Amino acid sequence: MKNQVDYSLYLVTDSTEAILGSRDLVEVVEQALLGGVTIVQYRDKSSDTGALISTAKRLHEKCKQHNIPLLINDRVDVALAVGCEGVHLGQDDMNIVEARKILGDDKIIGATVSSLDESRIAVERGADYLGIGTLYATNTKKNIKDIIGVNGIRKILRFLDAGDDASQKIKTVCIGGVNASNLQRVVHQLCAPRPNTPKPKTIDGVAVVSAIVGSPDPKTASANLQRLLASPPPFKATSSEPHFWFEKEEDEIKALMTASTKATKRVHEKSPLSHNMTNLVVQNFAANVALAIGASPIMANYGDEAIDLSKLGGGLVVNMGTVTPDGLSNYAKAITAYNAAGGPIVFDPVGAGATAIRREATSFLMRSGYFDLIKGNEREILAVARASGFTLHDNSQQRGVDSGDSLFSLEQRAYIVSSLAARERNVVLMTGATDVISDGTRMYAISNGHKYLGLITGSGCTLGTTLSAYLAANPEDKLHAAVAGILHFEIAAQHAATRDDVKGPGTFVPAFLDELYSRGLEIVEDRGDWTALQKIECIKNIPDAKLLEEIP
Ligand SMILES: Nc1ncnc2c1ncn2[C@@H]1O[C@H](COP(=O)(O)OP(=O)(O)OP(=O)(O)O)[C@@H](O)[C@H]1O
């Protein structure tokens, strides 16, 4: 019986005022059952035993009517008293072996784990499933130590895959901050293909708390999460399934140019908010670039403010150019808010590989949530690839925040960028004289721009600002949106640099702002055409060089 349990939409209850409010928990759970949750865990850390048993009995009645198992968090005695289907034990709760002796083999015993060691021990002690987390920080769970992100969960899944039969067969659910706006990408990221693993262990379910219990309509919220679980995510094929939609490269480029024109028009129509949490060097320049391309900038570094800002339909840039401990916790809050609202986030890991602090900051931010687009120069993207779990066969240490000469060929860069995008299930852009961008499947090299962009500070940062607005205004295809933003930015730079009044990097900056503005207007008013100026190449063949290896 317990082998048939469906862990896919796993409801964990919460009776706190902040989440349940004044509603009756049993009624909320009944609604969730009607909406389609597949298993329920009753979690209540504050009620006394009598109240726990009484609520658990009522919950069990409802669960039985729907043929759904009920587990009790922490309290084996309550599970016994109620006769429900099992328990879920945290690291500080009763040992699994003891619980098994009391409950017997037929009951379900789950365990919370957040490390390889805890997973190994839980399997050895005979847990039926693992609740792996914390995935993302939530308002109820802020203990940073336990936040392991998608990568931490992937590591545990791999570890289980490499273990004995019990390890391979154990069921898994992820927990922490899963909601309707991130559920598909979390599952999608956790199911990313792995080299030499034809059928990798994937997650069996997602545990949800606030997105159901805190919803004013738990039935609809659960049904919506079920629908999201059942439908394919809005992503295209992955890099393990090469998929090109155009037989001829020129057709692909033509489609890209049509999409770019549309994307620029949309930025002007919508004037999306570009919320910048950026470094101290570029604040003013970034705000001016946002205005010049038709977006609405706001420089807002207070993390809690993102809860409101994220609901305004804009995009967020997290740029760690002048990172501080305070900054990091503010970025994490904003990432949580934008992920919850579903707004795009551009991550600019400035100087990512330069110091130990920046390497740790990169890894912390990658654990804090999902980035729709990660952009950086070559060395920064290499550092991000390491933080994502790749080993790179390159020992170069980043020197400053600006990119130096390229370490790799164009094809090698495309390989790195597309591998990272496939693993993160997002878009990755590596800037330089030639930019390389990929969503894990499609790969483009863009050679527009001008060398003056490399001679002023903040060209990469303000490109990030530009991309946040392009992604916000064009959510249906992030790769196309980003290409459009890059073209707008770089073709404007070409125009500016070749003007008679521009004598060098100093006079280039104001001319660049003027040209960003005029190029946008030309497109909007159907006076301009970038087709003749674009220098885009589709990259179809990447080397099978062992440049990157996923950490086993
Ligand atoms: N030599 C060049 N020729 C053409 N375009 C360039 C050149 N160098 C940089 N760029 C363009 O400048 C922008 C920023 O890229 P770059 O790699 O210099 O970013 P970065 O090092 O992160 O910059 P920063 O740290 O100053 O913000 C991109 O649009 C890129 O294409």
Ligand SMILES: Cc1ncsc1CCO
């Ligand atoms: C120069 C510099 N230092 C930290 S951020 C920054 C802006 C360019 O990335």
